[in-house]
Amino acid sequence: MVMGATVSKLEKALGEQFPEGERYFGLENFGNTCYCNSVLQALYFCIPFREQLLEYYSNNKNVGEAEENLLTCLADLFNQINSSKKKTGVIAPKRFVQRVKKQNELFRSYMHQDAHEFLNFLLNELAEILEKEGNDVKDSPGPSSQTEMNVNGTVHLQDNGPKKEPLLTWIHKSFQGILTNETKCLRCETVTARDETFLDLSIDIEQNSSITSCLKNFSSTETLNAEDKFFCDKCCSLQEAQKRMKIKKPPSILVIHLKRFKYIEQLGRYKKLSYRVVFPLELKLSNTVENADSEYSLFAVVVHVGSGPNHGHYISLVKSHNHWLFFDDENVEMMDESNVQTFFGSAQEYSSNTDHGYILFYENLDGRN
Amino acid sequence: MASPSSSMNPPSPGLKTYFKTPEGRYKLQYEKTHPAGLLHYSHGKSVSQLTIAHLEEKQASQGPSAPSPPSSSSVVKSAAARLFVGVNGSKTFSHGGTNGGSKLASGTNKFGGTFGASTGSSSSPAVANYDVKGAYLVFNAGDTLFISDLNSQDKDPIKAIHFSGSNPLCHAFDSEAKDGHDLLIGLQSGDIYTVSLRQQLHDLGKRLVGAQHYNKDGAINNSRCSCVAWVPDGNGIFIVAHADGNLYVYEKNKDGAADPSFPVIKDPTQVTVAHARSSKSNPIIRWHICQGSINSMSFSADGVYLATVGRDGYLRVFEYSKEKLFCGGKSYYGALLCCAWSPDGKYILIGGEDDLVQIWSMEDRKIVAWGEGHNSWVSGVAFDSYWLAPSSDGSGEYSMYRFGSVGQDTQLLLWDLEIDEIAVTARYHPHGGSPTYSRGSTSAHWESVPPVGTLQPPPSMRDVPKLSPLAVHRVHVEPLSGLIFTKESIVTICRDGHIKIWARPRADDDNSDANSEAGGIVAAHASKDGRHAAAAPSARANGSGFKQQTASAFARN
Numbered sequence: 001m002v003m004g005a006t007v008s009k010l011e012k013a014l015g016e017q018f019p020e021g022e023r024y025f026g027l028e029n030f031g032n033t034c035y036c037n038s039v040l041q042a043l044y045f046c047i048p049f050r051e052q053l054l055e056y057y058s059n060n061k062n063v064g065e066a067e068e069n070l071l072t073c074l075a076d077l078f079n080q081i082n083s084s085k086k087k088t089g090v091i092a093p094k095r096f097v098q099r100v101k102k103q104n105e106l107f108r109s110y111m112h113q114d115a116h117e118f119l120n121f122l123l124n125e126l127a128e129i130l131e132k133e134g135n136d137v138k139d140s141p142g143p144s145s146q147t148e149m150n151v152n153g154t155v156h157l158q159d160n161g162p163k164k165e166p167l168l169t170w171i172h173k174s175f176q177g178i179l180t181n182e183t184k185c186l187r188c189e190t191v192t193a194r195d196e197t198f199l200d201l202s203i204d205i206e207q208n209s210s211i212t213s214c215l216k217n218f219s220s221t222e223t224l225n226a227e228d229k230f231f232c233d234k235c236c237s238l239q240e241a242q243k244r245m246k247i248k249k250p251p252s253i254l255v256i257h258l259k260r261f262k263y264i265e266q267l268g269r270y271k272k273l274s275y276r277v278v279f280p281l282e283l284k285l286s287n288t289v290e291n292a293d294s295e296y297s298l299f300a301v302v303v304h305v306g307s308g309p310n311h312g313h314y315i316s317l318v319k320s321h322n323h324w325l326f327f328d329d330e331n332v333e334m335m336d337e338s339n340v341q342t343f344f345g346s347a348q349e350y351s352s353n354t355d356h357g358y359i360l361f362y363e364n365l366d367g368r369n
Numbered sequence: 370m371a372s373p374s375s376s377m378n379p380p381s382p383g384l385k386t387y388f389k390t391p392e393g394r395y396k397l398q399y400e401k402t403h404p405a406g407l408l409h410y411s412h413g414k415s416v417s418q419l420t421i422a423h424l425e426e427k428q429a430s431q432g433p434s435a436p437s438p439p440s441s442s443s444v445v446k447s448a449a450a451r452l453f454v455g456v457n458g459s460k461t462f463s464h465g466g467t468n469g470g471s472k473l474a475s476g477t478n479k480f481g482g483t484f485g486a487s488t489g490s491s492s493s494p495a496v497a498n499y500d501v502k503g504a505y506l507v508f509n510a511g512d513t514l515f516i517s518d519l520n521s522q523d524k525d526p527i528k529a530i531h532f533s534g535s536n537p538l539c540h541a542f543d544s545e546a547k548d549g550h551d552l553l554i555g556l557q558s559g560d561i562y563t564v565s566l567r568q569q570l571h572d573l574g575k576r577l578v579g580a581q582h583y584n585k586d587g588a589i590n591n592s593r594c595s596c597v598a599w600v601p602d603g604n605g606i607f608i609v610a611h612a613d614g615n616l617y618v619y620e621k622n623k624d625g626a627a628d629p630s631f632p633v634i635k636d637p638t639q640v641t642v643a644h645a646r647s648s649k650s651n652p653i654i655r656w657h658i659c660q661g662s663i664n665s666m667s668f669s670a671d672g673v674y675l676a677t678v679g680r681d682g683y684l685r686v687f688e689y690s691k692e693k694l695f696c697g698g699k700s701y702y703g704a705l706l707c708c709a710w711s712p713d714g715k716y717i718l719i720g721g722e723d724d725l726v727q728i729w730s731m732e733d734r735k736i737v738a739w740g741e742g743h744n745s746w747v748s749g750v751a752f753d754s755y756w757l758a759p760s761s762d763g764s765g766e767y768s769m770y771r772f773g774s775v776g777q778d779t780q781l782l783l784w785d786l787e788i789d790e791i792a793v794t795a796r797y798h799p800h801g802g803s804p805t806y807s808r809g810s811t812s813a814h815w816e817s818v819p820p821v822g823t824l825q826p827p828p829s830m831r832d833v834p835k836l837s838p839l840a841v842h843r844v845h846v847e848p849l850s851g852l853i854f855t856k857e858s859i860v861t862i863c864r865d866g867h868i869k870i871w872a873r874p875r876a877d878d879d880n881s882d883a884n885s886e887a888g889g890i891v892a893a894h895a896s897k898d899g900r901h902a903a904a905a906p907s908a909r910a911n912g913s914g915f916k917q918q919t920a921s922a923f924a925r926n
Binding site for chain 1: 612661662682701702703704722723724743744745746777778779827829830831846847848864
């Protein structure tokens with residue numbers, strides 16, 4: 001590292017405003033691992049996630065030679081950054097990346113990988129490890145919040161059976177939301193609701209639209225007819241029906257994945273959609289069952305750079321202590337908030353601008369005050 | 370000004386050249402654009418804005434007013450000012466295109482051209498010999514300010530003014546200007562100029578001529594100029610809003626060399642107004658309004674109120690001369706991008722990153738309705754002050770308003786707002802008649818008029834009556850940035866500086882429209898005689914549509 005004893009450019013730029021206790025570290029790239037680096041930066045600046053992970057680290061560091069897993073590797077990495085004497089610098093997430101490759105052959109090659117797939121894999125993996133550990137230790141703080149999210153009887157709920165709820169880990173508490181899939185039989189008008197959990201929302205995008213509008217489309221009513229009829233339990237037959245997805249429980253960290261990589265049948269391959277999709281720095285969800293007015297604030301964006309799905313680069317934009325930062329592997333720079341808009345996409349195809357917001361991280365502000 | 374390339378103006382597939390409204394068809398009349406090759410600006414950084422300037426036939430007698438701006442020696446240091454060193458009186462006076470060689474270079478300035486000289490009174494009598502009367506479109510694109518003739522078929526601008534070093538971002542025209550300076554221009558660098566539009570039209574060069582320069586090199590404030598406005602009946606007083614949340618009041622033609630030394634802003638979240646300590650200072654007043662950019666501002670027609678909207682999502686309405694906050698409130702979420710007053714000053718439209726067009730009532734001091742219909746951010750709003758409410762009885766009281774909005778979804782939307790409906794729904798059925806809404810603070814929205822001087826929290830979705838647009842039309846390929854209603858048309862502009870002029874429906878071709886263009890809802894309403902057709906039946910249709918919207922908004926779970 002060339003940093004030496006000199007103060008980094010970033011430190012100079014921030015000067016007195018450098019947030020106390022905060023660390024801004026670039027991550028070394030081991031050959032196409034930018035998909036991993038960009039996601040890690042976003043997660044590091046997801047404060048509830050970081051705090052939990054650091055807490056996990058300090059609770060487990062004296063447990064002795066516990067078996068290494070993805071969770072311990074990530075906790076080590078976060079701790080390494082957090083406890084660094086220097087405020088800025090570069091860290092090689094070598095052990096973590098090795099662990100990822102060991103665990104999942106998908107990420108083993110040196111090919112360009114999908115950052116969203118990686119995020120999904122990582123969160124699920126971490127949750128699984130925590131669940132396992134939680135089942136071992138019975139006296140962990142129970143999932144008390146689970147009972148509070150009851151439905152207020154407006155929709156007829158399908159009986160989900162006496163299935164034992166899985167342990168709600170801190171991964172779930174941060175990222176998990178519940179979607180409810182309402183299907184209304186057009187004959188007997190019975191509404192059947194089926195709940196499913198999600199850690200992120202993958203949404204279809206349209207040219208010159210906003211995230212607000214894409215989320216609305218995500219929840220828009222769809223008619224099931226012709227080949228695609230719905231089996232109504234009450235009518236005991238296939239019926240025409242209307243279906244819509246609503247958000248029953250909005251997550252505390254809302255991760256939105258823009259489906260920029262679309263399979264084009266005529267081409268027989270995936271194509272990147274460079275559509276201009278604006279995302280506001282603050283957001284409310286219109287498609288919720290309740291709590292419609294709860295507000296989210298954007299704190300990180302994973303950006304895909306490049307014109308195709310099989311190559312390119314990932315970087316991330318992160319908001320930390322009211323400053324925006326730009327993370328490009330080893331490189332960390334300050335960024336003006338107004339530059340976020342240069343990552344919206346292109347209003348027309350074949351534009352020279354190929355840096356497009358791909359995964360958005362919003363945090364719920366309601367818990368704060 | 371030949372277009373070197375058509376790459377910026379691809380044919381726009383799927384864009385129709387007309388759209389229908391209850392009163393008839395709006396038809397694409399003219400398109401205005403600019404030479405694509407001139408744009409070397411960084412993508413997305415500068416957004417084209419539009420100003421319409423009406424130049425009257427000017428009498429030769431200009432008041433002897435307008436003190437010649439003192440040309441201080443400090444000027445030459447400024448990089449931006451160097452632009453103007455070559456400007457001298459002689460050019461302005463040369464008639465009949467004899468100054469073909471108007472390549473401005475600092476060296477050729479025989480007359481020792483004082484910077485910013487020959488403004489105002491001295492030049493205008495000569496200038497007035499030209500017939501430049503008419504309506505002009507002033508718009509910025511990249512580093513250039515373009516001027517086009519509103520009423521000509523010519524696509525290309527008649528004038529291009531280059532700025533080196535910084536991009537022009539916002540502008541305003543003062544049709545009441547007492548002296549020659551009527552065009553106000555704000556730059557990315559924070560620099561501000563006033564010039565005479567007439568004088569620019571006479572000059573064949575590509576530089577601003579006869580300009581007065583304020584906030585040179587951003588000496589007082591170096592953040593981007595986000596919006597400029599002339600104070601109504603202000604005798605040349607103008608205001609400039611910046612991206613850092615400050616707004617300055619300037620006096621035209623007053624030299625601003627003096628250091629204004631405004632006090633340090635202690636709490637950036639609070640509104641503070643500070644007057645310059647020195648009487649020589651220009652700007653004379655600084656308003657600190659908010660954290661983050663002031664994105665747009667607008668005076669009420671009588672000049673009593675000033676509305677600002679900004680990055681923090683707040684609309685703020687000030688009593689301008691009292692320098693006091695009168696009322697205001699927060700967007701549903703996200704930044705607000707645009708605002709506009711109703712002609713009677715009773716309502717303000719605001720639009721922004723929540724994709725909504727919201728209607729603020731000055732009487733209720735809160736949001737009384739919002740319009741849902743854009744699929745992206747709302748970047749421009751305006752009332753149609755030329756539109757006559759079908760039911761208006763001539764009492765001067767509006768009961769119905771027509772307004773328009775444009776968005777980053779490339780669409781122009783037209784809306785009707787019927788006040789009675791809202792009033793009834795809002796005031797007498799605060800909970801939509803449903804007991805399920807009586808919990809929490811949400812119902813407080815309609816219970817009282819908030820006290821003067823306070824800001825309202827965001828409205829709750831279930832409290833606000835919703836409007837639906839009466840016309841939706843995709844007008845450009847690029848996101849839109851503004852719209853203006855004129856007597857004859859609606860003018861739209863997109864981010865890249867392409868303009869379309871939509872002629873209003875003509876009474877005589879309504880019939881054919883209704884008959885030829887396969888029925889539909891619109892044709893069904895558009896009966897016999899043009900404007901009046903919009904009156905009873907179709908307007909009612911709109912109104913009732915709105916009523917249903919409102920009802921469903923309240924009934925929604």
